Structure formats: structure tokens, C-alpha cells
Amino acid sequence: MTQRQVQHRINLKTQGLACGRGDTVLAADLSLEVAAGSALLLRGPNGAGKSTLLLTLAGLLHPLSGSIAFEGADPEAGPFLHHCGHRNAVRPRLSVVETLKFWADINGPGDVPPTTALDRVGLGRTAHLDAGYLSAGQQRRLVLARLLVSPRPVWLLDEPSAALDAAGRDLVAALLADHLRNGGLAVVATHDDIALPRAATLTLGARV
């Protein structure tokens, strides 16, 4: 496998972006600018469309109209973004470290070896446990480790702190701060308070 070059300094710009499910428009006319090194927090009540917007930015849903541009991204150099949804992609019967190695394989490995990443998120001791036995919060920590093993400049995180304890929330904030300091970009949907430097906030409409 040719070790691909890590891409740097990507800016996100959207122009008149509308996203939604099927024909239902959930957010219209969004013109966002998120520069490398800064973050955008998505807030809003349940059902506002935060997850939908993240999926659209990740390219997993088609925008209903408008455009999304990642400036500075080199499409030749492979994918440049991580998306973490509500589901953890953790399969029982594979051990924690096997799971992480597999993710590194398919996403292209980076400089951080899996065991180091596990230590960083506080799962060092569970490395050889069946990943299906992890508690809700431990699985979420494993997902965070995925962000570390394959470095990518854009992180799209959907409620990264759900099911995490206080230490876990601090961990999320620390990881994000590191990422931003290294010139990364992050869009984070959350209901919790995550202390972030240089973070703008976008609140999506209220409609339960």
C-alpha cells in the first residue's frame, strides 16, 4: 500500500445549501464557511436535521440544492474526511484492537499505531477484549480512536459525547483541540457543551 500523503488545510464552503430527507427540506439556504483550524458546532432541537446536514456534508446524502466545496482538497489523494454517525460500526467477536486495525486498513493507516490510539482514548486495558462487550460509552471511545489511526483533515462528528462520562467529554474536547491546532477542520453536532477554541455555532430551526 502506498502511504498516501496526508492532506492539509482544507476549508469548507457551502453556497445556498439545502438538505433534507426525500422531499422534506430540513435546512435551506445555508452558506457556511469553516476555515482550516476552526470548528463549527451544530445545535438545535431533536429532529432539526443536524444528522442530516452532517450526512450531506459527508457526501452520503445528496444536497437538495446548492453546493458544497472543500477548498484545498485533492480528490486524487483519496478521501479526506471522517464521519462518525450514531452507529459505532463495532462488531462483536472481533477484539477491540482488531477492530481498530481493520479501520486503519480500510481508511489508510497513519503514524499513530492502534495501541497508542487506544491508550489515548482510555481503552488501553481492553485492547484484547471482544469489542461487543464494551459498554455504550466505551464503544464511543473506540470510535474516537478511529479518528486518530487514519489522519484526515476534516472531521464530521454526530454527537461524539453521547453516552460519555465527564472524563470522556473532556477527552472529546482535547482531541478536537489537538485536531484544530494541527490545521484540521471539524463540524460537530451536539446537545452537550463542548469547550472549543475558535468554534462558531449554527443553530438549526426548532420544530419538534
Add this chain to the structure above:
Amino acid sequence: MTQRQVQHRINLKTQGLACGRGDTVLAADLSLEVAAGSALLLRGPNGAGKSTLLLTLAGLLHPLSGSIAFEGADPEAGPFLHHCGHRNAVRPRLSVVETLKFWADINGPGDVPPTTALDRVGLGRTAHLDAGYLSAGQQRRLVLARLLVSPRPVWLLDEPSAALDAAGRDLVAALLADHLRNGGLAVVATHDDIALPRAATLTLGARV
């Protein structure tokens, strides 16, 4: 269906309770007393065993040792507790109100009709939508409505506010306050701050 009498004023007492998974002891020698009208908040880091303790109290897992007593409960009068776990029991293709009616059917219906309960949790308008279309937080609200349609004096809630927005967290607090005021009892595992009157807190050990 003979309308069963709603049971009242149940106290929870455990004596030297130990719970865990398989042979792994997660919490030992717990002697709890929770009186009717009061609540116990379970806290602790990820993997501490909060969910396990709730399942044990609900009778879904066997205690490793010790005993659990619900004083004042009449086993003849049918089940007296609600347990809400991480999973929502929401099935696509049934509408929201059908789902709630089904729960009322199997749990024994109470005085609150399903539509009223839906209004209470803020899902009134989605009543005839396919329940699979609800967002993560909306599904959680639907679960809360289940607690209302079949009145039971003991509530065991596992992270009831996960995926809920600020309004949703207030809703959880309000529902719990109502429940306690009516002489109910609640044990709630949570990472969030839920403002509750007369609530004790039990913090389970740290072991990520």
C-alpha cells in the same frame, strides 16, 4: 381486560447486592434504600456498571449475591416497574400512535390515552407518522410516553436524556418530578445533570 389496580407507595431495599456480567463483579455490597416519592441517580464513568445495575434491579439479570426487595409491591397485581434501556423498541412501519397503543396493550393501559401522552412529550403532531422516521431524540421522547400510558410506581431509566435537546431534558425532569410527587420511585442512570428534588446519588466505581 380487567383494569388492574395501580399499585402505590413501593420502597426499594437492597441488601449486600452485588451485580455484574458473567463472573465479572461490577458493583458489590450495595445496600440501597429508596423510599416511595424519592429518586436515586446513578452516576459513574463509562463501563462502571450502571446499566448492569438497572437490569439487575429490573429482574432481567440475576444478582450475583445479596437481595432486592420491593416493599409494598403486590406480585398478584401484575408488574409494577418500567425499565427503559438503551434500545427504544421502536419498529419502523408502525405509526407513532400505533406503537404507543401496542405498548399500552401489553403493559396494561392506564388513564392517560395515547394521544394525550404524545402531546405531553411533544410528539402530538407526529402521531400518524411512521415511527421509523423519528430522529434519535424523537424516538427517545416516544419511549418517555410509554411511561405515561401504563402507570407503574417504579421507573428504572437508563440515560433517559441521551440524544435529547435542552427542552427534552427539562421534559424528563418534569416527568420525573410529577412521578415522584405521585408517590412513585425512580432510579436513573445518567451522565447529564437532571434537576430532581429529593434525589440521592450513587456513584459507581471508576474502571474504564
Add this chain to the structure above:
Amino acid sequence: MSGFLGVLRRELRLSFSGGGEVLTLVLFFVIVGAIVPFAIGPDRALLASIAPGIIWIAAFLAMLLGLDRLFRPDRDDGTLALYRMADMSMASVVAAKVIAHWLTAALPLILASPFLAMILAMDGPTFWRTVLSLLLGTPALAAFGAFGAAITVALRRGGLLAPILIAPLCVPVLIFGVGAIAPLGGPDQASSAMLFLAALSLMAFALSPFAAALAIDWGEE
């Protein structure tokens, strides 16, 4: 009682709504029956002689393969945990599910069987005996099947496990079912096979809800 009806109603709603699981199962039954001639040749006499067996095997497979939807989705989304704390016994939940399974997985097959009978060159009287034996025998398959599904639901992935656990148990149903149609020993044999079949169905239906409920309770904790 409202709980029992609630479960029954929900199961029927889910089977007939959009997903069209009933249509899928019927198609599976017909397709399994219809591909046999490709494998063993279209000789009419040969086909006619084994047609009852083919129809029974197709019904057997279709019913067993429909099992996975009996408890697994409920377990995955947490409904099974609700049943355990519901104001009704697990046995009556299972009984409601067995009835729903028969109505949605067996009855439609029986209604579709004339078509298979035609392309397999079955004659009229044999066909009617086949329908009768299916009517008498499928409740036993549904009941045994529910038991198998209950045993495997606690495993993280049941998949094909329930069918293969249950298949050996169901072999008597198959033997009497085919025996009731194409009796080697004459009409006497046939009617006694029918009787056995009915007895098996009754017994299985009476016992399996309790056995299945036990299996679920023990497996889940």
C-alpha cells in the same frame, strides 16, 4: 387478553404492511418448488411421483426460513425486553406469535399450492390430500419453529441456526405429512398418518409456547 390481541394485531400489521413479507414467503415457496424440475429433469411421471414431497419440502423450508423474523427483530430493538416486563406471560406472547406466524407463513402457502401442483403435474385427488395434510401439519411446524427461534434468539446471530436445529425435530411432521398424501400402505395408512399429523400439531401447539417462553427467559438474562 388485550395484550394477546395487541401482539397478534401488531404481528399481522407488520407482515402485511409495505414490507410484503407474506408475498416474499409465498414467492420463495413457489420458486423452490419450481426450480426442482430444472435440477431433476422435466419428466412428467417422475415429477408427479415426487410432487407431494416437493411441495412439503418447499413448505417446510419456507416456514423454517421465515422463523428469523419471529423474535430476532424484537430482540434487536428491545421489544423482547419489554415483553418480559409486560402485563402478560411470555407464553401468551409466544402463542400470539405462533398464531400470527401460521396465518402469515403457512396459510398463504397453502393458498398458493394449486399453482405448484399444476406445474408439477399433480392429479386432482392427490392435490386435495396435499392441501389437507398441509392444513393439518403446518401448525406443528409453526409451533416447533417458534421453539427453535426462541432458542436461537439469545445468540447474537441466529440466521440459519434455528432452521437447522428445528429441522430434525420436524422430520416426523414431514414423514406423516407425505405419508398422508401418497400412502405406500393404502388408504388406511393415509388416514392414520393424518391422525398422527393432527395429534402432533395439537401437542406441539399446546406445549411449545411454554417451552419457548422458558428458553427466552433463560437465554436473555
Add this chain to the structure above:
Amino acid sequence: MSGFLGVLRRELRLSFSGGGEVLTLVLFFVIVGAIVPFAIGPDRALLASIAPGIIWIAAFLAMLLGLDRLFRPDRDDGTLALYRMADMSMASVVAAKVIAHWLTAALPLILASPFLAMILAMDGPTFWRTVLSLLLGTPALAAFGAFGAAITVALRRGGLLAPILIAPLCVPVLIFGVGAIAPLGGPDQASSAMLFLAALSLMAFALSPFAAALAIDWGEE
């Protein structure tokens, strides 16, 4: 390439670890073959004459029914979404999965076929031809099957839908597979059937990863 191998390794690990899915599938194959005598009677000559067909049908069903585990668990737990953002194309993910599926769902059946051949009273030469035709034909089944699984993966519950969609498309495989064993038209026919079979397998294996990747990408968004 490390991605391709990673997927392959993971699939094999999952199939062979604890769950024993491979064992389940083999048992299913054997059971389907073994219940046939119960359903059609123990006449040895009759059994021997239809034995190749039965083995092929059993393999056909076992492979189609193993499909559900190909993409669905990955979709349910979110791994499929990861694949879509991985540093490898979806087509190569599918190709790795097809190979893994063949290794875990077809090869074990072929290894188990002597047992079935024995209880179905098959003779030696026929058996060897059966093994050869299975070796040539099952890759086509795996490839078609992956396509069917990809079509249905976006569904909340696919269940039996993939098998019934794919079974009609696989009829040629069955026809040539059996035709290669028990040629009524003589050895000439048999070898042309083998050729057709190999051609089908090659074509299916070359095209299906792309078709399946299309179906997944479009179905998921």
C-alpha cells in the same frame, strides 16, 4: 491493497470465529439433502437418478440463504457507511466479500458433498463430475448472490427477498450445473455445459462487484 486484504481477513475471521456460521451453512446443506429421502421415499434407484439435482439444489439454497449476512450486519452497525468513505472503492470491497463468501459458503459445501453423495446412493464417477460442476458453478452463485444482497441491503429487513430476486436469475447456473453432471445428450453436451458454467462464473464474477457497488451507493443515500 491493504484495504482489500483487511476486508477479506475480517470476513474470514467473523465466519470462522465462535459463531460457527460456516458450520451452520454446511449443516443446512446436509439437512436439505438428507430430508429429501424422507419426503420422496427411500427408493435407491430413484434417489440415485435425482441425486445430482438434489445436491445442486441444496447447494443453491444454502448459498442463497447465507446471503443475508453478506452486507446486512455491516449496514446495521454502520460499517457500510465507513466503507463508503474508505480509501478503497466499493467495488473492491464487494470483490473481497464475494471471495470470502465463496470461501466460507461454497468451499465447505463442496467438501461436505461426499457425505450427501453417500446417503443419496450416488456412484463414483457421477460424484466426481458433481464436484467439478460445483467448483465451476458456485462462483457464479456467489457473485450473483452478492448482487442480490447489495440490492436488498438498504431495506430495513431484507430477509428472504435477496434469495427470491436472485433465484430466477440463477436458473441458468442450475441448468448447466446439473447438465454437466447427468447429460442426457451424452458427453458432448456435458462438456459444453461445463464450458457454459465456467463462462457464467467468469462473467458474473467480473461484473457483479460493479453492479453491486452501484446498488449499494444508490440505495444508501
Add this chain to the structure above:
Amino acid sequence: MIALGEHAEFIIAAYAGVFIGLGLLIGWIVYDSRRVRARLETLGDKRG
């Protein structure tokens, strides 16, 4: 009506089958169309 010869029953069955089938098909499509339009009307959609 002319005499249909010795196989009349098959001819009649074929025609009856086809036309009953067509009747069911047409009936279902028209019913479906009506139902959807009625539901659209209850939602107050004016575009018909």
C-alpha cells in the same frame, strides 16, 4: 353465440379468466387512484 366445439369449457375459462383478471386489475388501479386523491383532498391539496 356460435357453438364452440368440444373444448368449449377451456375457451370460456380462458376468456373468463383473462377478463376477470383485467377487471380486478382495473378495479384495483381505479380504487387506488381514488383513495390517494381522497387522502390528498383531506390534506387540502388543490392541485388535484
Add this chain to the structure above:
Amino acid sequence: MSIDDTPKMSWWNRLAHPGQFLGWTRPLIWPLAGVTTALFLLGLWFAFFNSPADYQMGDTVRIMYVHVPTAWLSQFVYAAMAVSALGTLVWRHPLADVSMKAAAPLGAAFTAMALFTGSMWGRPTWGTFWEWDGRMTSTLILLFIYLGIVALWRAFDDQLRAARVVAVFTLVGAVNVPIIKFSVDWWSTLHQPASVFRADGPTMPGSLLTPLFVMFFAFTLLFVTLQLLAMHTEIRRRRLVTLERRAARGDTL
């Protein structure tokens, strides 16, 4: 809230935009239905009163007037679906998937009718309702494919996603149908010597051809009419779903 990302409207796009399409085809339905009925009455009159019995098959030849049109439509409808599938995949045309969805049950129905009339014809001529002959067998498989497509459509909640997936399957099916036909022919000739009586003699007297053609047109027009009606229903159903969701979310309609 009017998000309409239809590109520059060419005349074709304008005619084929769902709303427009509804508008300009609605007046066609009643006239089409009238012509279809007239053709059917005419065809039935020809079939029973104005055509002779065949010298070989006797009166059973009258079954041909319903058998051949339905058999022909069973293939034509699949071809139409395959073209629509291309429309969905290549041009992403919103009407193409509506047309694809409307056609599937119609095609299944015509195929089932072809099978039914075929077996009603087979009994008097061959003595059996069913024979595993190549053409009949491949029609049977075609029926399975149709029903599979119908089941697939029903299994999806989101019709837009369904459209593309079904389109891929339809096209793969279209590639496969000739292979199936070939293999089934190979198989049936292998097993059956040419003992099966074939009716498709090259020449047919005009007295048989007239009713055949009239019925042909009647069935084809019926298909067109039903297809249009079903497409209208489908367009409206999609609007209905959108409106219901929107109402549930509390937006103004």
C-alpha cells in the same frame, strides 16, 4: 419553500415534469379508455362471431386472441421497464421511475394471464395444463422476476432510493433474460424431442389475423391507459407522502 433543481427546462423536460405531465395527460385518459373498450368489443365480436375455427385446432384457436396479445405484452412491458430504468439511471428523470413502478404490476398481470391462457390452450391441444417447454418455462421465470420486482418496490419506504436500486436490478434482469431463455431452450430440447406440438406455423390465414390484430391493439391500448392512470396515482402518492410528513413537522402546507 420552493426548491426546484430541475435544470433548464427544455420542451422535453417541461412535458415530462411530473406536475406538467399530470396536466397534459389527464385529458387523454377517458378517450383512451373509450377507444380501448371499443376495440375490445370489436375484437370479441371477431373472435366469437366472425372468425372460423382452425382446420387443425378447431375452436380452441380462439384462445389465441387472448393468449398471444398477453404473451406479447409480457415481454413488451419488460422492455419498457428496462428503458425506463435507463432513464432513471442515466438521465435521472423523475418520471422514469414513476413509469417503472407503475409498469411492474401490469407486466406481472399480463404474464400471469399469458400463462393462464396458455395452459387453458395446452389442455385441449397437448392434453396437459403444463409442459416444461422452453418458451413456457422462460415465461414462468419472467413472472418470478416481475413479482420479485414488485416485492422489491414494496419493501422500500423511500421511493426515490428504491427507484435507483430497482433500476439496477431491472437492467441486470434485462441482461439476464436472454441468457435464461438460451439456457432453458438448451435444457428443454435436451429433455424433449420435438414431440411437443407447435402451433406457430409461419402462415396464418387472414381470417385469424384480423381478430388477432384487433385484440393486440386493444390490449396494448389498455396497457397504455392503465399505465397512465397508475403513473398519475404514483405521482399523487408521492406528493401525499411529502405533504403528510410536512404536516407532521408542523410546516404550513
